[in-house]
Amino acid sequence: MITCPESTRLLSRGMDARLSLFKRLALRSHLRICPACRRCDEQFRFLRSTMQRWRA
Amino acid sequence: MRRLARSTSASAAVMAIAGRTLPEGTDTRDFEAAAIACRPYLLRVAMVQLRDRDLAEDVVQETLLSAFGGLDRFEGQSTVKTWLTAILKHKVLDALRRRKRDPVDASALEGELDLGDIDEFFASQGERAWENGPGPWGDPAAAWEEKRFFDMVDFCLQRLPASTARAFTMRELFEMETREICRELSITESNFRVLMYRARMALRACLESNWFLQPSEN
Numbered sequence: 198m199i200t201c202p203e204s205t206r207l208l209s210r211g212m213d214a215r216l217s218l219f220k221r222l223a224l225r226s227h228l229r230i231c232p233a234c235r236r237c238d239e240q241f242r243f244l245r246s247t248m249q250r251w252r253a
Numbered sequence: 254m255r256r257l258a259r260s261t262s263a264s265a266a267v268m269a270i271a272g273r274t275l276p277e278g279t280d281t282r283d284f285e286a287a288a289i290a291c292r293p294y295l296l297r298v299a300m301v302q303l304r305d306r307d308l309a310e311d312v313v314q315e316t317l318l319s320a321f322g323g324l325d326r327f328e329g330q331s332t333v334k335t336w337l338t339a340i341l342k343h344k345v346l347d348a349l350r351r352r353k354r355d356p357v358d359a360s361a362l363e364g365e366l367d368l369g370d371i372d373e374f375f376a377s378q379g380e381r382a383w384e385n386g387p388g389p390w391g392d393p394a395a396a397w398e399e400k401r402f403f404d405m406v407d408f409c410l411q412r413l414p415a416s417t418a419r420a421f422t423m424r425e426l427f428e429m430e431t432r433e434i435c436r437e438l439s440i441t442e443s444n445f446r447v448l449m450y451r452a453r454m455a456l457r458a459c460l461e462s463n464w465f466l467q468p469s470e471n
Binding site: 198200201202205206209210212213214231233234236237239240241243244245246247248249250251252253 | 294332334335338372375380381382383386387388389390393394396397403406422424425426431445446449450453454456457460461
């Protein structure tokens with residue numbers, strides 16, 4: 198099982214590159230049990246949408 | 254170089270054009286006014302990238318002049334603002350290349366690559382669960398309707414360390430690919446991942462404490 202720091206690093210990495218199957222599975226099982234990291238995932242995505250919105 | 258008026262009080266109509274594609278046959282003067290209305294935004298982005306007021310002013314000036322000169326190449330596929338962002342990207346990259354690699358930047362980068370401070374968002378023991386945040390943001394997209402929210406975004410970007418801010422805005426505003434960013438910043442792909450992680454964690458925390466969890470703001 199991966200930790201929250203590891204999970205958030207994978208969340209960020211996954212926004213810039215495709216994660217390996219192993220990493221995707223590890224991340225998915227962590228997110229399933231961790232509401233805080235799910236929230237972080239949403240907030241990271243929100244940051245991306247915000248930047249797109251800013252330049253539009 | 255010809256200086257354009259720095260303090261143009263753009264009308265509401267002009268501001269409306271800036272964020273929209275121009276219909277065919279739009280008056281050139283309307284386009285120019287729309288472009289000048291984007292000036293504060295362009296300057297903010299240039300400042301995030303260059304951290305030097307004079308240099309940023311010059312780069313924005315070049316961007317606007319280049320846009321006015323190449324108006325015929327604007328195809329109305331994107332908004333004026335997005336089109337200007339693409340031109341600004343090239344001007345910023347030129348400016349960064351012209352500037353000699355700063356030894357201060359290089360030593361600062363070492364610090365940015367050390368995630369010790371970011372680690373403090375998590376408990377030091379056990380499963381390393383979150384200690385500070387992430388809090389509930391409600392319906393965050395509602396913030397886009399408020400101009401002050403983008404002032405806060407700018408504030409949070411300016412607070413990031415230099416290379417982190419550059420990498421993040423190159424990726425998210427200039428929409429550059431990882432490889433291209435690594436080449437421009439002379440960093441490895443692993444460095445890039447660390448900088449992007451630092452940027453996202455720090456921006457998340459900055460917007461959380463200064464906007465989303467500020468009772469007075471919402």
